[in-house]
Amino acid sequence: MATIKKVKFVKSAVNPKDYPPPHFLEIAIVGRSNVGKSSLINAIFNRNIAKVSSSPGKTRLINFFLLNDNIYFVDLPGYGYAAVSKAERQKWKRMIETYFQTRENLSLVIMLVDSRHEPTKLDIMMKEWLESLGIPYVVVATKADKLNQSEKAKAKKIIRRTLGLSDDFPVFLTSSKEKTGIKELMGYVLDFVKEK
Structure with missing residues (x-):
């Protein structure tokens, strides 16, 4: 397994013209706005690089990080946060849609769900959407320390059943707090990208 030796924040973007040049393979992370995305990113990188907020829905831009000078890691805005306006939610949706449809170096999506709850209709839609676009993905259940x-x-079992995943489809249980499952997840992710 490759290790994370170096990580740096590259830039935030809204439109494709603002994305960094697609020189490297890219891994994107997506999930509902209160699923613990920023905490997981910080646990993966082993440093506080993504802003963690007590109120969900803070990631309103697409944030690009560079790992080991050769892989982009992309934090996408959380979806389904009800406390922002409908117009704002639509804006985020368009931003994510555009990214998925135009980013030619996107290799893998890490799709987050909350381990304590059955995946929501929005999670099911996200999974079906990734499949319809032919984008490889892996499912990661957060907050497993609870x-x-x-x-x-x-x-x-509930995650597999609700999302219609086969028994051999990779589902990782993780805890950002206890750092469990992070090493296994990144081993899989970096090996997957290495084979591209």
């Missing part, structure tokens, strides 16, 4: 061992096994 579950005991039997609840963890049950959570994986």
